[in-house]
Amino acid sequence: MSLTKSAFSDRFTDVHTRIMKRNYETIPQWWFHVLLVLMFGLAIFACEGFNKQLQLPYWGVLLAGAVALLYTLPVGIIQATTNQQVGLNVITELVIGYIYPGKPLANVSFKTYGYISMSQAITFIQDFKLGHYMKIPPKSMFLVQLVGTVIASSVYFSTAWWLLDTVSNICDPSKLPEGSPWTCPGDDVFYNASIIWGVVAPLRMFGRLGLYSKLNYFFLVGFLSPIPVWTLSRVFPGQRWIKLINMPIILGATSMMPPAKAVNYLMWGLVGVFFNIYVFRKYKAWWGRNNYVLSAGLDAGVAFMGIVIYFALQDKNIYGAEWWGLETDHCPLAKCPTAPGVHVEGCPAI
Incomplete structure (x- = not known):
């Protein structure tokens, strides 16, 4: 609550703020208001x-904007203190899926306006924070962000339009030549989400017509989960480490799990848990000062190896490299239908 109150306070007197106020003009609020009204329009x-x-009526756009406005501050506080962003993609799909079922395009449109708007707003603030520390004029930052957004969105749209118009059978792996890169994995995710949350709709999955209504109790679990941590911190005030337990991050970190098969989580857990415990125990003093540096180094190493693997293997059409720990799921029937009376070759009849 104190962080929320301080976010609306104008009493920032750190050296960076004093220098910026003395040397540069602040951005007029009407710039943001005009841009907000224009984008909503x-x-x-x-x-x-x-x-x-797009199937989404005007009230859906307004509701998506309200969701983004409601969650920007709390999610921004979590990201500012932990460097982890809690996603709203499932929440937005759930909300519009209940209100407006049977509309797949409306579902993904609402998800985009509700979730991506919040995420982009926090990224916008993050860039302004960097400009604040680098002493870049706020008005110049605003204009650069605006121009960059227009250029980037135009290039993205033009590229997508060109690919869809020139590459035949794009996004259909069954009709593409072997080894073709145009399989559109990201589009598959969006398509699956539109079917699950839009066509089938949450009512037939998590409501009275579905089989998974008990999962709704986890909303209550998530709502109450910070209370035990707060209680323990009051009962044991000398144990400062209790206050460092952040339940939104512990629960929200599951969205950061790699999109891999079940067998790969073993290596993910071993590296992510035991490696960090080992480093913490052996280099405890160093860890407190350089844990973010270590995290950035690991991320950069993965990105660098991805580039090396691409140019060394995939660019030469070498796709058969078998990596330890990347075996199949050992679930040959995973793609078989589960509904009675549906017969598919190679699958058992139910």
């Missing part, structure tokens, strides 16, 4: 126009 026009192909 364009979003509503995109959804209501073009024969309503």
Whole structure:
């Protein structure tokens, strides 16, 4: 609560703020207001126009904006203190799936306006924070962000349009040549989400018509989970480490799990848990000062090896490298139907 109150306070007197206020003009608030109204207008026009192909009505855009506005501050506080962002993708899909079922495009549109708007807002603030420390004029930061966004979105849209128009059978691996890179894994994720949350809808999965209604109790578990930590911190005030337990991060970190098969989580857990415990116990003093440096080094190492592997193997059409720990799921029937009376070759009949 104190962090929330301080976010609305204008009493920042650190040296960076004093220097910025003395040397540069602040951004007029009406710049943000005009941009907000303009973007909302364009979003509503995109959804209501073009024969309503996006299926999302104007009230859906307004509701998505309200969701983004509601969650930007708490999620921003969590990211500012832990460097981890809690995603709203499932929440937004769940909300519009209950309110407006049977509309797959409306579901992913609401997810984009609700979740991505919040994520981009925090990224926008993060860039401004960097500019604040680097003593870059705020107005210049605003204009650069605006121009960069327009250029980037135009390039993304043009590239996607060009690929869809020129590459035949794009995103259909069964019709593409062997080894073709145009399999669109990210689009598959969005498509699956639109079917699960939009067409099937949460009511038939987590509501009275579904089999997984008991999972709704985890909303209550997540809501109450910080209370035991707060209670223990009051009962044992001398144990400062208790206050460092962050339940939103512990629960939200599951979204950071690698999108791999079940067998790969063993190595992920071994490296992520035991390696960090070993480093902490052996280099405890160093750890407190350089844990973010270590995290950035591991991320950079993975990115660097990804580039090396691409140019050394994939660019030469070498796709058969077998890595230890990357075996199959050992679930040959995982793609078989589970509904009675549906017969598929190679699958058992139920």
